[in-house]
Amino acid sequence: MKCILIHYLVFFYCAARIYDCHITLSPNYRFDTEYEWSHLNYTWPSVERYTEALKSGDYIPEHNAPTGMKIYNENLYLSMPKFRKGVPVTLAYIRMSTTSKTKNELLSPFPNWETNDACNCTNLQSVQSMEIDTNGIMWVLDGVRINDNTNCPTKLVLFDLNNNGSLLHSFVFPNEISLQNGGFLNDIVIDDSDGSFAYITDNSNIDPGLVVYSKKKNRAWKVRDRTMFPEPAAANFVVNNKAIENLIPIDGIALSPKPLESSENRTVFYTSITSFHLFAISTTVLKDEQLCKTDRWRKNIQYVGEKQSQTDGMMMDSSGTLYYTLLPFYGVGSWNIRDPFVSSKIVNTDRDVMVWPDGFAMDQRGFLYLISNMIVNYINPTIALKLTPDVKFRISKLYTGTKSYLYPLFYKH
Ligand SMILES: *[C@@H]1O[C@H](CO)[C@@H](O)[C@H](O)[C@H]1NC(C)=O
């Protein structure tokens, strides 16, 4: 019996049968809600500006949803992709206060209002996610190009958080790597070796794949493989009474922690949303542009194992533990890189809080953060959205005592 059934009760039955399902529950691990929103709103420069945006349809409150989330110092950064009209800001932040459980905190545009004005292709258009390296440089994926809300090519933009978010660099992806019409740069991990690399998932329905960007060469290339495609056998799961029938390709990506010896290889993990399977490939292969242009690189793809369910975001911490979302289970699973994958377990499920757990971030104090947003409602334009007081977006956190994969590997006891 496989643990891929969508019914919640069946899941618990299944989870109790550890032997059959390779699942163990750790009841002591619980994500606690830290922030929640019924709708997103911003720190408008003036009442006039707000009123005007509301009137013109530049701001349609119920159309704004957060996806990407990362933390640096005392700021929590969020991205709002433009799946719908009426999203005036695509990258923003809140100050992380010591008082917990704030509702409907206003978001401040990052780095400012001007850069969020999509009037020209230099400015930010539609951002799905970002990562912040250990030097405080934010790598922003401006690459949601699945509708006609922008006509600009996809790009990767670097901002310096230690210098008021000043623009450091912008790399426009050629159309052959990420489609100007149909591209969907989804998630990013950073590897600081050999002049820094980014590994990026392109969730495009037309041309899904894994994009490699070398900062030193200022070049990008892309690998494509059927392990990055959706698996029809994993289609049709249910989240919040909504049947998800779309076939969704590569999305979640994680990188093994920074090795103690700089010569050691790191491993990139990836999975499609419509899939039960986790795959891995060495960064040594991905970094080799010439090898990636042959038929030989595929020999290095490793099959890691079968997950408990379909997954959106993933993240590895500095102890080599991978956290991955479990969409139809309203939860999060974990697995340590040193153990066989059958030892993977469900960390926590919460039917009320983890409604489409989307992605992760880590702070410097040993906490793992999770954002849940029921994002499929926003991507599908036929679903009617309403401004109501119900909570729709939540950020919750779990103490792990570790840092993110960006920091050197250490073994937790
Ligand atoms: C948005 O925030 C402004 C203050 O910046 C406030 O005046 C306005 O009522 C808020 N609108 C919504 C829809 O929350």
Ligand SMILES: *[C@@H]1O[C@H](CO)[C@@H](O)[C@H](O)[C@H]1NC(C)=O
């Ligand atoms: C784009 O717009 C910004 C203002 O938001 C301006 O500073 C910048 O010069 C413009 N860039 C181009 C290439 O027109």
Ligand SMILES: *[C@@H]1O[C@H](CO)[C@@H](O)[C@H](O)[C@H]1NC(C)=O
């Ligand atoms: C950032 O901006 C603030 C206010 O504009 C200014 O006081 C500060 O010197 C700036 N910091 C840097 C590193 O430029």
Ligand SMILES: *[C@@H]1O[C@H](CO)[C@@H](O)[C@H](O)[C@H]1NC(C)=O
């Ligand atoms: C790193 O990967 C390359 C290519 O796969 C391999 O030749 C090399 O031995 C690996 N190094 C280590 C330390 O595993």
